[in-house]
Amino acid sequence: MAYSETSSASIGSIPSSEGPPCHCSQRTVMTVSWTDENPGRRFYKCEEHGFFLWHDKEKSCP
Numbered sequence: 001m002a003y004s005e006t007s008s009a010s011i012g013s014i015p016s017s018e019g020p021p022c023h024c025s026q027r028t029v030m031t032v033s034w035t036d037e038n039p040g041r042r043f044y045k046c047e048e049h050g051f052f053l054w055h056d057k058e059k060s061c062p
Contacts, residue, residue, distance in 0.1 A: 019044030019053065019055065020044060020053060022046035022048070022049050022051035023049065023051060024046065024048060024049050024051075026046055026048060026049075028044035028045055028046050028051060028053070029044065029045060029046075029047065030042055030043070030044055030055060031043060031044075031045055041054065041056045041058075041059075042054075042055040042056045043055055043056070
């Protein structure tokens with residue numbers, strides 16, 4: 001399932017990859033960023049509260 005956020009970032013949830021808990025104690029869901037700045041970079045987010053944590057390390061410039 002993919003959808004667009006207000007920043008025009010298209011992301012898709014990966015349901016089997018639960019991440020660290022949000023401050024609300026709910027488990028986060030791994031999603032994939034398809035923004036120009038972070039294409040294909042995975043991160044965890046809470047659907048309710050906006051908690052956000054990168055799963056992948058930031059790529060360094062060559």
